Structure formats: structure tokens, C-alpha cells
Amino acid sequence: MSTLAERIKNQDQRALAKAITMVDNDHPEKLSLLSEIATQKKHAHFIGLTGSPGAGKSSLVDRMITHIRSMDKTVAVIAVDPTSPFSGGALLGDRFRMHKHFADPGVFIRSMATRGSLGGLSRSTKDAIRVCDAYGFDYILIETVGVGQSELDIMKVADTTALVLTPNSGDVLQIFKAGIMEIADVFVINKADLPGVQKLKMQLKEFLHISDQKDWKPPMVETITTENKGIADVFRACENHRDFLNQTDAGKKKRKQQLTFEVYELIREELWKDVERFISRDPSKEIALQTENDPYQLAKQWLLEWREKGGGE
Amino acid sequence: MSTLAERIKNQDQRALAKAITMVDNDHPEKLSLLSEIATQKKHAHFIGLTGSPGAGKSSLVDRMITHIRSMDKTVAVIAVDPTSPFSGGALLGDRFRMHKHFADPGVFIRSMATRGSLGGLSRSTKDAIRVCDAYGFDYILIETVGVGQSELDIMKVADTTALVLTPNSGDVLQIFKAGIMEIADVFVINKADLPGVQKLKMQLKEFLHISDQKDWKPPMVETITTENKGIADVFRACENHRDFLNQTDAGKKKRKQQLTFEVYELIREELWKDVERFISRDPSKEIALQTENDPYQLAKQWLLEWREKGGGE
Numbered sequence: 312m313s314t315l316a317e318r319i320k321n322q323d324q325r326a327l328a329k330a331i332t333m334v335d336n337d338h339p340e341k342l343s344l345l346s347e348i349a350t351q352k353k354h355a356h357f358i359g360l361t362g363s364p365g366a367g368k369s370s371l372v373d374r375m376i377t378h379i380r381s382m383d384k385t386v387a388v389i390a391v392d393p394t395s396p397f398s399g400g401a402l403l404g405d406r407f408r409m410h411k412h413f414a415d416p417g418v419f420i421r422s423m424a425t426r427g428s429l430g431g432l433s434r435s436t437k438d439a440i441r442v443c444d445a446y447g448f449d450y451i452l453i454e455t456v457g458v459g460q461s462e463l464d465i466m467k468v469a470d471t472t473a474l475v476l477t478p479n480s481g482d483v484l485q486i487f488k489a490g491i492m493e494i495a496d497v498f499v500i501n502k503a504d505l506p507g508v509q510k511l512k513m514q515l516k517e518f519l520h521i522s523d524q525k526d527w528k529p530p531m532v533e534t535i536t537t538e539n540k541g542i543a544d545v546f547r548a549c550e551n552h553r554d555f556l557n558q559t560d561a562g563k564k565k566r567k568q569q570l571t572f573e574v575y576e577l578i579r580e581e582l583w584k585d586v587e588r589f590i591s592r593d594p595s596k597e598i599a600l601q602t603e604n605d606p607y608q609l610a611k612q613w614l615l616e617w618r619e620k621g622g623g624e
Numbered sequence: 625m626s627t628l629a630e631r632i633k634n635q636d637q638r639a640l641a642k643a644i645t646m647v648d649n650d651h652p653e654k655l656s657l658l659s660e661i662a663t664q665k666k667h668a669h670f671i672g673l674t675g676s677p678g679a680g681k682s683s684l685v686d687r688m689i690t691h692i693r694s695m696d697k698t699v700a701v702i703a704v705d706p707t708s709p710f711s712g713g714a715l716l717g718d719r720f721r722m723h724k725h726f727a728d729p730g731v732f733i734r735s736m737a738t739r740g741s742l743g744g745l746s747r748s749t750k751d752a753i754r755v756c757d758a759y760g761f762d763y764i765l766i767e768t769v770g771v772g773q774s775e776l777d778i779m780k781v782a783d784t785t786a787l788v789l790t791p792n793s794g795d796v797l798q799i800f801k802a803g804i805m806e807i808a809d810v811f812v813i814n815k816a817d818l819p820g821v822q823k824l825k826m827q828l829k830e831f832l833h834i835s836d837q838k839d840w841k842p843p844m845v846e847t848i849t850t851e852n853k854g855i856a857d858v859f860r861a862c863e864n865h866r867d868f869l870n871q872t873d874a875g876k877k878k879r880k881q882q883l884t885f886e887v888y889e890l891i892r893e894e895l896w897k898d899v900e901r902f903i904s905r906d907p908s909k910e911i912a913l914q915t916e917n918d919p920y921q922l923a924k925q926w927l928l929e930w931r932e933k934g935g936g937e
Contacts, residue, residue: 577919579896581923608662610886611659611894
């Protein structure tokens, strides 16, 4: 019987779905699976799509899937849903628009929650992307819903990040302020049949001018997703950006940066799981949280105790 | 000579500013200062103000300052600015609107960056709030700019969270999806002279209906900040919420939850500082990040090394 990692490599979609559920549920075998899979890296093109709510990201993703399939290439879509801090569930779980692709074996679509209190892309989202890469998709699209940190996180996993904007939305300044402008490798101006396209382009040029100069000048691509216009241009812009990464130092630098982010995050999470286990085993800590009010003293003391007991081993 | 903590307790504004700079720069003495200050907790009313960009939060804060001062109470404002992941600086640093309060010793205003890759309220923002509390302000307003995670984080520090909305902004659904609706203790409907107030109220009622039922029913308060209308109502709604917290189990529960968040976060940060120091001391790790591509293996190995060397001591 072949291992799960082998089955994924052999493009077994059920194994793929199972592996993603494993990473999503933080299964004990998760890290060994991911480590096994890491050696199977196939270098899909990771394209992140972000932008303000209502800019038309989902519909762009839908069109891009069709475009990629028309070239006989395969594609996985990881859609990141915000999670309510109370309900803990993904509210946008079902994306009806995409259901027409579900029967196509060259397309894989999965929604992931932004679980956890830290916001942004969850660990499991990043792991799911790696599993999709090991499976051998040609393209992996990562779509984030526009609520902040996940936009900034997307550059930690995507090769190419496309920022979707619309004319006259008034978002540009907010996006700039939030630092999201600077992560864009491609600007997609969707709903380009609306007035204000020229003004938006001018604003973007101004912002690019005052931002850090990079070797790559993000192109501005106009689309009307409702009419299927401009999709091939978006795609070409993304491909050009990948060529740029492959042909210059920028790609090497980006990969190192992304690996560093990932290693650091993994270490933080593993350590924290240990400490949390240590804390939850001791009922007196629960009582301390009800009676004390100095978090600094508690943190110091518990950390010391944890270390004395051998750091969670 | 009195210590910095004592000087803060004695309402020395220069000591206050210095202490906040210390926490902001992660000064080595930070934790002992904060621990000393924690025993001086004076239980200000912590009011968080959040909402989408352009809803009028800053102008509401401005009016609330004037209102609080008119009752001869003191107030500190911590305004959270998003930081660009590249520039590292606070882009909204200067808030001209507020400069009229700068000469008033009963008002303290400080902008804090959302520094760090984790988004949301930075550690130093939370520490700064505690310093302001030890100083003895009656009210501490925490204003976040509308970019996602900081909205969700605000409930980890505020007693009362006010969500500022405007009629016909179309934000309600997005805010609901992002889970921000559920953190509101008070809904402020600003620009209430615009059409659509009744519709917004109906939408809010519907969302409240499908959200988790709580004992506290968030009131909806209409304001027109440009005309200084409704400010006393906002204030009264916040006070009512504080009374509710003090008179029921909800307050105790919230405080325990907030303390837990803080202790956990402090532990995570202290641990990570240790590990980061350990990694940065070893040049071979820098090389590994350039040559390897399995983050899981690297994380496992480095964590093991760190533990073998005594956990960063």
C-alpha cells in the first residue's frame, strides 16, 4: 500500500483532500507528511489574488480557472475565508459561483478558514498550498477576502501577487495606507468599463513613485470579468512576473524570505503547542487567571516553570 | 529619586511619554516596568472604537475627548496606525484634527504602529494602554484604523467596543463576514443625517438575531459628529455597558479572557525572542535558508538544537 505522500504525488484527488483535512485539523502525522511532501516540490506558479471586498476577486478567479483549463493546464484554488472569533466557522464556506468547475479533475477548489487569533493566512492554508504543489498542479491560486492581514501575508507564499482594484472605489488611499499597495506585482483594474480608470491609473503611478523602487514595475491590466475581457492579459502579466523572478536575483531572494517566514512560524507554533499543553495540564493556572491581574508576572513565572521542567518534553 | 513607575503614578506626563517610548522600543527594562505598573492598575474605562475607513472614527474620538473633558474627567487616546510591511513606519502618524487637545494636560494622545508581521494590535499598543491606566486616566480610548485584524484584537483589551458605521456604506455585510459585528457592544450610526439609517438599523437587527445571543443587547446610537450631535448618547451607551460588566458575570469572564490572551501572548513573544537570538547567532542557519527548501525539517532541527542548548539561556 502506498503512503499518502506517494498517492498525492500520483495525483490521487482523494488523497489530496484527505491530506488537506489532516493539515487543517492539525493531525499528529501532519509534520511528517509535510516533510515527506516537501521533497516532492514541483514548483507550481503560486498566484495570490487580493483586493478590497467587492472588487471582483472571486469572479476573476473563476475566469482564470477557465482560461488555465483552456490551455490544458491544471489549477488548484485555495480561497481564504475570514473566521468569526466567536463562531469559529468559515462563513463564506460555499462559493456557489465556482461549483461548475467541481466536476473537472484538472481543478481543485478548497476554502480554508483564517483560524486562530493571529489573523492572516493560517498555518493550514500555507500547508494546503504545499500539498497542492506536491500533487503537481500547474497553477495554484490563493484568493483572500479583503480583511487586512491576509493580504499582507499573501506575499509570504505567492510567487506573484495580483491586487484587484476598481475605478472610483476610493480604496486606493486605504490600501496604500495599509501597506497593501507595495505587495502588488500586478495591478488588475476590474470593472474597467466604469468611469475613472484613467484617474485610478494616475493614482497608482503616483503611489508607485513614492514607494520603494524595485526592479519590477507592476503592470496595470484592465479587466471586465463579467464580460470575460482582459483575463489573458492578467495571466500574461503574472507569467511575465514569474519569468522576472526566475531570471533575476529577485526570485532567489523572495524564496529565501518565504522559507525564513515559514521556518520561523513553524518553530513558533510548535513551541507554543508545548507551552499550551504544559499550562492546560495544571489546574492551578486556571485559578491564577481568575484571581491575578499581572500578566507580566504570570508569563514570567510560567515560562520559568516550563523551562525547568525541560521545555515541554 | 523616584522610579519611573512612581512618577507615572504621580501623573508626570513626561514619565508617561517616556514609558510608552520604552515599551514601543522593546526596552530591556520593559517587563519589569510593566510588572511594577500592573500593581497600580486603576481601572480606567477602556473604550475601543473601530469601524470601516471613512466612517468618522477620528472625528468621533475628537468629540468624545471634548465631552469627557467637559465632565472634568481625563482621557488618553491610543490611535493604532497600520504599518507598511516594507517601510516599517506609521503613515498616519500626525493627526492634525486632534492637535487642539495637545495643550490640555487632561488629554494624552499617542499613535502606535501595528508593528510586526502578525498584524492586529501590537504588543506595545497593549502595554501602552496599561501604562495609561497606571497613570490614572478616567477613560482610555483605543482607535483602530479599519484594516482587519486590529478590529478583532480590540476586544482583547477594551471593556467596551463601539463599532462605527454609516448608512448606505454597504459595509455591513463585509463587517459581518469578517466577524467584526460580533465584537460590538455599542453600534454608532454616524452621519445619521444621510438617508438609509432605518435600513441600516434593520440590517443590524437581523445580524444580531442570527449571531450568538448574549445577555447584553448592543444599543444603536445615532450621531452626526460634524454637528456634535449624539456624542453624549454614545458616551452613555458605553457607560451602561460598563455597568453591565460590573454587575454581571460577563465582566469577570471578559477580564479572565483578556488576561489569558495577554499572558499567552507574552509567553509567545518572550520564547520567540530567545529562539530568534539563538538562530541569528549561528551563521550556518543563514546558509541553510539559502540552500534548503524543506521548512518542516529545518524547523524541527533548529528547535531540537535550541532545546539541547538549554532553551536559549
